[in-house]
Amino acid sequence: MEDEWVSLFSGGKDSSWALYQALERGLNVTRLLTVHPSDDSYMYHVPATELTGLAAESLGIELIDVHPGDLEASTAADSGEQGDAELEPLEAALTDLQSEIDIAGVTAGAIESEFQTNRIQGMCDRLGIDLFAPLWQENPRELGDAMLDAGFEIAIIQVAAHGLDESWLGRTLDAEALDELEQLNDEYGVHILGEGGEFETLVTDGPHMDRPIELEYETEWEGTHGRLVITDAYLG
Known part of the structure; x- marks a missing residue:
């Protein structure tokens, strides 16, 4: 077997x-x-x-x-x-x-x-x-682009870094967001994929998933960091 x-x-x-x-x-x-x-x-x-x-x-x-x-x-x-x-x-x-x-x-x-x-x-x-560990020591921007090219839908559910404000909570990690994260990496050293805890994500859909995860949420912001408070979640 x-x-x-x-x-x-x-x-x-x-x-x-x-x-x-x-x-x-x-x-x-x-x-x-x-x-x-x-x-x-x-x-x-x-x-x-x-x-x-x-x-x-x-x-x-x-x-x-x-x-x-x-x-x-x-x-x-x-x-x-x-x-x-x-x-x-x-x-x-x-x-x-x-x-x-x-x-x-x-x-x-x-x-x-x-x-x-x-x-x-x-x-x-x-x-x-x-x-x-297929991500190990790969280029972060190329990894992000590969995820998007594959059809991953990625929601940002928590942020805690210079340059990331409340507007990032609930945002979709798309090509535009990756561009902005590259700029924040240059300015503040923010990891483009947030590996240092700068932000956290949830994959809500992808080619290997039968149904997407649908979210309902509120945001909680505390000056320099915040998160989504998920009030309901279900499969679409």
Whole structure:
């Protein structure tokens, strides 16, 4: 029987692109795995992870939810220790899954973060599985263009960076937005794809999804940062 792949999945554009690329290459992705962190995380995408259930339904792939509790607010002395602590529930979930299926590897959406990638690679080494990270060290603008060319519809759901104001909340990440983000990258060092937490996204539709995710929301703005407060979400 063919080995199975697990997609580390937040619903955001980067993990969604890694999943899409895996499917395009014929990898047998049979599980999505979402870690639901608390309000602050060094390792994981935080906002709107509760919507991954809708995405999984549209994708037709089984979802595994991991709730690490308050590990993020533990007694970790620094970001490195916190990152290690945050990895533990993910590794435990994959270890449990290995008792059920033969896992070939996991997909991950890291672009430049060695903090994340080194930890995920170490975890894969310990579990004896592969890591598929197709965004790793690719050009951010070219990645953004590729996502749009493939038909991804991407909503910006949280912002926290110089140059990004309330008007970005709920905005579609399109070619015009990427142009503006390139300018903000020159002026302020904003990562074009927001990998440093400058902004967070939700993929609401794509070629690998059967139905789009429709959102109803309000915006919450606190001076220099803000987010969408999603009041309803459903498949169109």
